[in-house]
Amino acid sequence: MDRLLEILSDLHPEIDFEECTTLIDDGILDSFDIVSLISEINEEYDVVISAEYIVPENFNSAEALYALIEKLEEE
Amino acid sequence: MQNHVLDYLDDIVKKCPDKLAFANEKEGLTFKEVYEQTRSIGTYLHKQGIYKEPVIVFMNKHPKTITAFFGVIEGGCFYVPIDEQMPVARINLILDNVKPRLMICDEKTVKRAAEFETQAKAVLYEDIAHLQADDEALREIRDKAIDTDPIYIVFTSGSTGVPKGVAACHRSVLDYIEQLCDVLKFNENTVFGNQTPLYFDACLKELYPTLKFGATTYLIPKGLFMMPLKLVEFLNEKKINTVCWVVSALTMISSLNTFEKVVPQYLHTIAFGSEVFPIKQFNLWKTTLPEADFVNLYGPTEGTGMCCYYRAERLFEEGESIPIGRPFKNTEILLLDENNRLADTGELCIRGTSVTLGYYNNPEKTKEAYVQNPLNTAYPEIIYRTGDIATRNEAGELLFVSRKDYQIKHMGHRIELGEIEANVNALTGIKTCACVYSKTDEKIVLYYVGDKDKATLIKDLRDKLPRYMLPNDMECLDAMLYTPNGKIDRKALLARYEEMKQTC
Numbered sequence: 114m115d116r117l118l119e120i121l122s123d124l125h126p127e128i129d130f131e132e133c134t135t136l137i138d139d140g141i142l143d144s145f146d147i148v149s150l151i152s153e154i155n156e157e158y159d160v161v162i163s164a165e166y167i168v169p170e171n172f173n174s175a176e177a178l179y180a181l182i183e184k185l186e187e188e
Numbered sequence: 189m190q191n192h193v194l195d196y197l198d199d200i201v202k203k204c205p206d207k208l209a210f211a212n213e214k215e216g217l218t219f220k221e222v223y224e225q226t227r228s229i230g231t232y233l234h235k236q237g238i239y240k241e242p243v244i245v246f247m248n249k250h251p252k253t254i255t256a257f258f259g260v261i262e263g264g265c266f267y268v269p270i271d272e273q274m275p276v277a278r279i280n281l282i283l284d285n286v287k288p289r290l291m292i293c294d295e296k297t298v299k300r301a302a303e304f305e306t307q308a309k310a311v312l313y314e315d316i317a318h319l320q321a322d323d324e325a326l327r328e329i330r331d332k333a334i335d336t337d338p339i340y341i342v343f344t345s346g347s348t349g350v351p352k353g354v355a356a357c358h359r360s361v362l363d364y365i366e367q368l369c370d371v372l373k374f375n376e377n378t379v380f381g382n383q384t385p386l387y388f389d390a391c392l393k394e395l396y397p398t399l400k401f402g403a404t405t406y407l408i409p410k411g412l413f414m415m416p417l418k419l420v421e422f423l424n425e426k427k428i429n430t431v432c433w434v435v436s437a438l439t440m441i442s443s444l445n446t447f448e449k450v451v452p453q454y455l456h457t458i459a460f461g462s463e464v465f466p467i468k469q470f471n472l473w474k475t476t477l478p479e480a481d482f483v484n485l486y487g488p489t490e491g492t493g494m495c496c497y498y499r500a501e502r503l504f505e506e507g508e509s510i511p512i513g514r515p516f517k518n519t520e521i522l523l524l525d526e527n528n529r530l531a532d533t534g535e536l537c538i539r540g541t542s543v544t545l546g547y548y549n550n551p552e553k554t555k556e557a558y559v560q561n562p563l564n565t566a567y568p569e570i571i572y573r574t575g576d577i578a579t580r581n582e583a584g585e586l587l588f589v590s591r592k593d594y595q596i597k598h599m600g601h602r603i604e605l606g607e608i609e610a611n612v613n614a615l616t617g618i619k620t621c622a623c624v625y626s627k628t629d630e631k632i633v634l635y636y637v638g639d640k641d642k643a644t645l646i647k648d649l650r651d652k653l654p655r656y657m658l659p660n661d662m663e664c665l666d667a668m669l670y671t672p673n674g675k676i677d678r679k680a681l682l683a684r685y686e687e688m689k690q691t692c
Contacts, residue, residue: 123661125646126641126642126643126646127643137414142414144413144414144436144437145599145656145660147440148436149631161445163444163445165417167414167417168415169411
């Protein structure tokens with residue numbers, strides 16, 4: 114989780130990712146961020162987030178995103 | 189001869205008044221509604237005595253925003269679109285340049301408009317779009333229209349920190365639309381899926397051909413460009429068959445393996461541009477939709493949108509780049525060397541009707557880029573110097589080589605790194621800074637010296653710059669890197685970034 118928070122705050126140092134749960138709904142992450150995130154998560158955790166998982170629910174908070182990574186790691 | 193862009197609308201409303209013209213995911217306007225609301229707004233401007241002057245359109249992306257543009261033209265004025273997400277500081281710079289008397293808003297933007305430093309009166313679209321048209325006044329305005337009168341000003345990044353407003357007239361837009369429609373074979377069955385913002389010239393590709401043919405344009409919700417599966421499902425649901433998108437919107441779909449799950453069913457024309465298309469991603473698109481036409485478009489805002497095209501009819505090898513091709517009919521491309529002579533490789537300069545009027549209220553900047561054709565000393569003839577270096581291949585097709593300056597293309601946006609630097613340097617606590625662009629990572633990287641943490645810096649910068657201009661990565665340095673002759677060493681900064689990337 115710490116590593117994910119690091120990746121996220123590299124993208125947006127001004128956001129408190131432990132608290133924020135509206136990353137997509139409030140437009141904090143844009144499509145550029147999503148694409149960079151997916152590639153960095155792929156490098157860091159060796160999981161591929163495919164198109165069907167790219168929905169607001171999975172990207173609105175660091176927690177939700179981490180849950181997705183854990184789920185994909187198990188598969 | 190047609191000399192007015194709204195002649196398209198007057199003709200089409202007779203042919204298919206009840207057809208859907210512009211729509212979003214929820215609602216839309218028919219040609220008849222567009223026509224009536226356009227004339228209502230034109231009438232309102234006339235009654236206010238607003239004529240031959242800029243009118244701000246400050247609205248969220250919506251079919252009504254497009255009708256507001258047309259309404260401004262109907263009134264004999266030119267529209268200046270402003271993005272609702274743009275920081276107030278930047279909007280104030282634009283308002284100071286344009287000095288408008290009227291601003292058309294929607295219910296959401298009208299509140300923000302109150303914060304602006306301007307004398308302009310803010311009116312609600314809904315209050316001016318349903319009036320009885322004054323046919324006689326509108327006919328008189330139309331009769332007096334000249335095709336070299338401006339119809340819009342759109343603002344583009346300026347290297348000194350102040351955005352530049354490019355003004356374009358009926359004639360150059362008509363020329364562009366006619367050539368573009370020929371090249372991309374639009375017709376009455378075209379269903380556009382618009383991606384580009386309405387505050388740039390890029391949306392001309394959908395707006396005016398929709399009027400010309402009685403086609404339909406869907407404004408795709410911005411949020412879908414983060415959700416590839418839903419985006420393709422939207423294309424299929426609306427039976428969208430034509431897209432003119434920036435490359436990054438297309439690669440977002442292909443790079444996330446969306447095609448394994450869903451494929452665009454109706455799409456037969458894909459125009460792209462503004463950036464280099466990564467070959468792997470292009471080939472993915474091309475193999476997924478082998479029957480579709482793929483066309484690379486090239487052109488600066490100053491050349492009224494696009495001025496060159498290339499039909500990408502084959503797969504490409506890694507390391508190849510997709511040419512920018514040949515100029516549209518009625519446009520000539522000159523490649524000029526440092527001595528202003530024709531060269532095999534040189535600065536790409538545009539000659540023809542498509543050259544826009546210049547930068548609004550900015551004669552100095554206009555003089556630098558809109559220049560007398562150096563090959564013609566016999567009579568006045570303006571060409572536009574793009575600052576792009578290009579070359580020709582054996583087939584005579586143009587290829588983009590590089591930029592002469594620090595202008596970059598990032599996520600389809602044209603950005604002067606100098607504009608970012610000027611705004612960073614103006615922040616308290618900053619001693620000096622420099623921006624570089626990593627093409628491999630597609631990231632704007634900021635290096636700065638000063639007493640300021642990254643989070644505060646980015647927060648402060650948000651009040652000055654649009655989001656797409658914010659640095660994607662930054663580092664605080666103890667001292668700036670300089671070349672032996674005292675200039676900021678951008679090559680060394682970029683090397684530092686690439687090295688850092690490899691080690692982490």
